[in-house]
Amino acid sequence: MIPRRIVVALAAVAVAAATLHAADTLPSILISRQLSESEHIAVGDVVRLSRESDGAAAQQFRVSGVYEPTPDPARLGAVIREVQLHLPDLLTLTREPAMPAGSEYVESINVALVDPADADAFARDVQARMPGISAQPATGAAESTGPFLVLRRFHLAIAIVTIVASTVFLLALTIMLVDERRAAVGVLRLIGLPIRRILVQLFLEGLLIATIGSLFGLVLSLVSEGLINRFFQWRYDTALVFVRVTPEVAAICVAIAVPLGVSATVVASWALLRRNGLRLARR
Amino acid sequence: MNAMGFAWRSLIRQPARASLGVLGVAAVGALLFDMLLLSQGLVVSMRDLFERTGFDLRVTATDSLPGQGPLIPNAVAAARAIAKLPTVRSAIALRFANATIVDGGPRGYYTSFQGVEGTGAHPWSILRGRDIGTGAEIVINENTATRLALAPGSRVVLRASCTDQKQALPPMPFTVAGVAQFPFDTPRGATLATSLEMLADACGGNESDEADVIMVASQDSAGPAAAVADVATLLPDLRVLSNAEAVNRFERGGFTYFRQISTVLTTVTLSFAVLLITVLLTVSINQRLGEIAALRALGFSRWRVVADVLCESVLIVGGGGLLSLPIGGLLAAGLDNILKRIPGIPADVHFFVFQPSALRVHLLLLAATAVIAALYPIRIVARLPIAATLRDEVVG
Numbered sequence: 001m002i003p004r005r006i007v008v009a010l011a012a013v014a015v016a017a018a019t020l021h022a023a024d025t026l027p028s029i030l031i032s033r034q035l036s037e038s039e040h041i042a043v044g045d046v047v048r049l050s051r052e053s054d055g056a057a058a059q060q061f062r063v064s065g066v067y068e069p070t071p072d073p074a075r076l077g078a079v080i081r082e083v084q085l086h087l088p089d090l091l092t093l094t095r096e097p098a099m100p101a102g103s104e105y106v107e108s109i110n111v112a113l114v115d116p117a118d119a120d121a122f123a124r125d126v127q128a129r130m131p132g133i134s135a136q137p138a139t140g141a142a143e144s145t146g147p148f149l150v151l152r153r154f155h156l157a158i159a160i161v162t163i164v165a166s167t168v169f170l171l172a173l174t175i176m177l178v179d180e181r182r183a184a185v186g187v188l189r190l191i192g193l194p195i196r197r198i199l200v201q202l203f204l205e206g207l208l209i210a211t212i213g214s215l216f217g218l219v220l221s222l223v224s225e226g227l228i229n230r231f232f233q234w235r236y237d238t239a240l241v242f243v244r245v246t247p248e249v250a251a252i253c254v255a256i257a258v259p260l261g262v263s264a265t266v267v268a269s270w271a272l273l274r275r276n277g278l279r280l281a282r283r
Numbered sequence: 284m285n286a287m288g289f290a291w292r293s294l295i296r297q298p299a300r301a302s303l304g305v306l307g308v309a310a311v312g313a314l315l316f317d318m319l320l321l322s323q324g325l326v327v328s329m330r331d332l333f334e335r336t337g338f339d340l341r342v343t344a345t346d347s348l349p350g351q352g353p354l355i356p357n358a359v360a361a362a363r364a365i366a367k368l369p370t371v372r373s374a375i376a377l378r379f380a381n382a383t384i385v386d387g388g389p390r391g392y393y394t395s396f397q398g399v400e401g402t403g404a405h406p407w408s409i410l411r412g413r414d415i416g417t418g419a420e421i422v423i424n425e426n427t428a429t430r431l432a433l434a435p436g437s438r439v440v441l442r443a444s445c446t447d448q449k450q451a452l453p454p455m456p457f458t459v460a461g462v463a464q465f466p467f468d469t470p471r472g473a474t475l476a477t478s479l480e481m482l483a484d485a486c487g488g489n490e491s492d493e494a495d496v497i498m499v500a501s502q503d504s505a506g507p508a509a510a511v512a513d514v515a516t517l518l519p520d521l522r523v524l525s526n527a528e529a530v531n532r533f534e535r536g537g538f539t540y541f542r543q544i545s546t547v548l549t550t551v552t553l554s555f556a557v558l559l560i561t562v563l564l565t566v567s568i569n570q571r572l573g574e575i576a577a578l579r580a581l582g583f584s585r586w587r588v589v590a591d592v593l594c595e596s597v598l599i600v601g602g603g604g605l606l607s608l609p610i611g612g613l614l615a616a617g618l619d620n621i622l623k624r625i626p627g628i629p630a631d632v633h634f635f636v637f638q639p640s641a642l643r644v645h646l647l648l649l650a651a652t653a654v655i656a657a658l659y660p661i662r663i664v665a666r667l668p669i670a671a672t673l674r675d676e677v678v679g
Contacts, residue, residue: 150621150622150625157621158618165310168303169303172563176563176570177566180570
């Protein structure tokens with residue numbers, strides 16, 4: 001793993017470095033797509049990198065490829081100018097003159113397990129055997145970091161406010177829609193249908209409308225998912241996925257929307273049905 | 284009776300419906316108001332924080348943020364040279380490191396450690412005790428004082444860590460001169476500060492004249508732009524940024540996310556409000572078509588019934604909009620508390636900041652919502668065939 005500070009410094013020097021053509025014996029590097037585009041550096045070009053801001057003790061490298069950086073929400077909006085070196089080349093380039101070879105350190109070691117399901121057990125094992133080393137499964141590490149937890153809570157709070165506003169509007173709409181059928185309900189009461197029977201009918205109607213509405217909402221969110229992702233990926237020049245409608249999210253939405261819709265219908269209907277049948281049917 | 288009075292009476296005839304409409308607008312309006320506060324809040328807050336430090340220029344070795352790039356060589360001499368410029372009032376050199384206070388525990392107490400040197404006031408405010416002198420003295424922030432039960436006059440031993448490399452520097456004793464408030468402290472952060480010379484000693488004494496950043500205060504008569512030009516001419520190898528440029532860079536950085544999300548949510552909430560108020564008014568109008576036709580037959584003009592519908596929309600949106608301000612204020616405080624838990628955010632930075640311009644935009648958007656939402660119902664009443672509607676009402 002290359003320390004980020006060094007990568008940034010190297011990238012900054014690479015920006016200023018002149019591109020040259022040289023023999024294939026030079027050590028190879030990869031550069032990010034953004035660096036390639038902004039500085040017009042292509043595969044096969046030779047660049048000079050230095051750990052010093054004045055370009056002292058620069059070394060030559062050949063660009064062997066251009067890569068798309070792994071999307072990182074923490075670097076959203078930043079133009080990622082990165083260079084990836086082989087670790088021995090990086091250590092040679094960044095080692096202090098007085099430092100003996102082999103005494104350098106790395107910030108982290110990425111481990112690919114034969115069975116990814118063993119990640120938790122492996123992490124516990126490493127921490128037990130090597131005190132002072134922190135080992136974390138990669139998936140857990142991403143979700144347990146502060147900013148993502150905070151953003152998740154923020155989005156949840158926004159979602160709650162939106163649901164409250166929707167519920168209030170929904171209730172207002174159902175009251176009006178039920179009220180619009182006041183005369184029809186009054187006639188049903190006058191011809192002898194019990195309140196319970198009418199309420200069941202209105203409940204089923206509400207269920208049908210809420211289900212269709214939820215499904216329409218899901219289709220709308222699936223369509224907007226693509227549009228939102230494409231817009232923000234274009235806006236930030238990143239491959240990051242901003243919106244993802246997962247089956248779990250869809251299920252939660254339906255589980256909230258359908259009961260809310262049905263409840264609003266039943267509450268509004270009950271208020272109407274408590275009135276006298278003759279009064280309801282009166283024009 | 285004028286149109287507004289008539290609309291008011293129409294609404295109070297159906298109190299449940301009207302109340303729910305107003306409450307719905309209030310909830311949506313509160314969210315809209317908060318998104319407007321969020322759109323510029325962080326930038327306004329950062330600008331305010333920069334200005335409160337008393338310095339309006341930052342000089343660094345590269346474009347990296349202070350503390351994340353290479354050190355400025357001969358920083359003390361550079362700061363003194365900058366301070367002598369006619370457009371500059373004062374300049375100080377700052378170096379950032381880390382330190383562990385040896386407190387008897389197995390790991391000690393981890394802190395940010397900064398050293399300062401120069402002609403200007405120090406970038407902190409003394410709360411208790413006094414500022415650092417010439418000896419081995421430090422000022423500490425409130426968190427450190429509370430956590431370690433330290434007070435002015437207390438003695439501490441700390442072990443500095445000054446580079447990326449793992450270091451085993453010898454511990455060094457310091458006396459606490461005072462307790463200070465640091466502008467960029469995080470809510471739970473621990474910060475210490477001393478002179479650049481003492482920090483260099485704690486760092487092993489090898490880099491005694493290097494700093495991460497030189498903070499410069501320009502002369503009021505010259506302004507930051509002239510000072511930026513002078514400093515850039517004096518030290519062409521260094522990068523000079525005014526507060527405005529630093530805020531601009533910050534604005535373009537990772538936190539643009541909040542501006543983008545506020546734009547998206549503003550658009551969504553407005554569309555939502557327009558759609559729902561349109562439906563509320565339309566259904567309401569449809570239920571009163573006979574009544575409206577009768578009023579037309581009695582002599583109400585087309586424009587008068589149109590004005591009635593528009594006033595109804597204005598009353599619903601206006602009532603909801605008024606309610607949305609206190610609700611939005613409370614909601615903003617809650618959401619700000621959530622977002623301020625992002626690690627590394629200074630305690631004095633806020634995501635939701637009130638500005639008069641946000642209130643103006645809020646009112647403008649709500650007014651536009653009231654008008655747009657009323658367009659379709661207005662079209663219905665404007666084109667209402669009086670005789671046919673009355674006949675349908677009687678026959679139906």
